[in-house]
Amino acid sequence: MISRYAIVCVALGVALGAAATWRFARPAEATAVALRERPGDRAAVPPIVIERGGARAEDIRSYVGEEVRAALSERAAATAPTEAPPAQAEAEVQPLAPTMAFAPAKDHITQRIAQGTWTTADRDYLHGALGAVNRTERMELIRELLIAANTRKIRVLTGGPPF
Amino acid sequence: MRNTLFKATLVGAVLAISGVTYAGLNSINPVEIFTESSTGTLAAHGSMRDARNSPDSSSYIGCWESAFSGSPTMALCVALDAQGNFFACQSTEPQQVEVAASLNSASFASFVVAQDGVTCARVEALQYSADL
Numbered sequence: 001m002i003s004r005y006a007i008v009c010v011a012l013g014v015a016l017g018a019a020a021t022w023r024f025a026r027p028a029e030a031t032a033v034a035l036r037e038r039p040g041d042r043a044a045v046p047p048i049v050i051e052r053g054g055a056r057a058e059d060i061r062s063y064v065g066e067e068v069r070a071a072l073s074e075r076a077a078a079t080a081p082t083e084a085p086p087a088q089a090e091a092e093v094q095p096l097a098p099t100m101a102f103a104p105a106k107d108h109i110t111q112r113i114a115q116g117t118w119t120t121a122d123r124d125y126l127h128g129a130l131g132a133v134n135r136t137e138r139m140e141l142i143r144e145l146l147i148a149a150n151t152r153k154i155r156v157l158t159g160g161p162p163f
Numbered sequence: 164m165r166n167t168l169f170k171a172t173l174v175g176a177v178l179a180i181s182g183v184t185y186a187g188l189n190s191i192n193p194v195e196i197f198t199e200s201s202t203g204t205l206a207a208h209g210s211m212r213d214a215r216n217s218p219d220s221s222s223y224i225g226c227w228e229s230a231f232s233g234s235p236t237m238a239l240c241v242a243l244d245a246q247g248n249f250f251a252c253q254s255t256e257p258q259q260v261e262v263a264a265s266l267n268s269a270s271f272a273s274f275v276v277a278q279d280g281v282t283c284a285r286v287e288a289l290q291y292s293a294d295l
Contacts, residue, residue, distance in 0.1 A: 135234040146251045147280045150205050156249040161227050161239050 101132035105141050113148045118156045126163040190293040192271055194222045196248040199275055204284065207242035207250035208273035210294040211266070219245040224272050226263035226286070238263035240274045240286060252276040252283035259286040269295050 105126060112122055126145070130138050145162060148154040156162050194209035194217070209224045224242040231237070235255040240263055242250040252274055254260060263286050266272055271294045273287035 131231060135231065138231065138234070142253055143279075143281045146253065149249050149251055150276060150280055152248075155247070156243070156251075159221070159243075160223060160225075161241050162251065163239075 096134040096136050099133045099137060101129050102134075102137040102141070105129035105133065105137075106144070109141060109144050109148075113144075113154050116154055118145070118149065118154050118158065118162055120158050123158045123161070123163055130163055188293040190271075190291075192294060193217055194224045194242050194244045196242060196244045196250045202275065202278075202284070204276050204278060205250055205280075206273070206275040207240075207244075208271065208287075209242065209244075210271045211268050212294055214242075215268075217245060221245065221247060226266055226272070228260060228264050236260050238283070238286065240272070240283060242272075242274065250274065250276070252286075253281060254283040254286060256283075259283055262286045262288050265290075 108122070108125060108129075112118055126141065130141065133141065142163070145154075149156050149162060190210070191213060192208070192210040193213045194207065196205065196207045198204065199206045207224065209222070211224065214222045214224045221243055222245050226238050226240040229237050229239065235257070237253055237255050238260040239251065239253045254263070266288045267290070269290055271287075271289040271291055273285070273289070274283055275285040276282070277284040
């Protein structure tokens, strides 16, 4: 009988403790939710002002400004474009060696422009040729074909990209 | 009697509700190739959806990206309208290539060629609910 009474008392105590914990935890949580859901309230929070022997607002602003300026100048120095390596710069200046594939491809385009149509077979041919020429030649071939297509000198019948 | 009346009312209500359809704005943008009045250069635009669903069997619009060894990635943007007019421009500008690569099935695409007749002066990709 006594043990049953004790068990009931322990259970009651646990319940009361849990209730008390819940009771005191809830207001804080509710406040947090209220602040999240009402951003206007955050604007109403007074700004933190440091007084009584601490750094003054002007000092803080000045210090932060100096730090930001220093960080920005360091970052600018770190991200400044470095000069291209000599080999790369030289390669960009020097004309690329002509390729064997260029002349036939150029002739092909000229011939097709004269004929007036550009078919899927032409597309497949040029698609392969563009991978075999250098970048200057590639741009020249593309230029010649696209100008002809845009000015209606050649009808593109590829159902998509012409190369 | 009451049961029949209830069923009739229910059927009527269902029919009334199903008859109302809300779909939002729907723009029709087939492929168009034209000369831009401000620059005098060739331009093309259209939505992917309306190009694909065009009643003709030839319209298309889109961009391809190619990466050749030793060269910057190139975007080739092309379009063909219902009348068979063709448009193309190419770009190696990273920002334009990026925009070209962002085109998807819900996009409205717009291209303008530069004065040289080859390079893209502008590449646009609009993702817009009315073009879905």
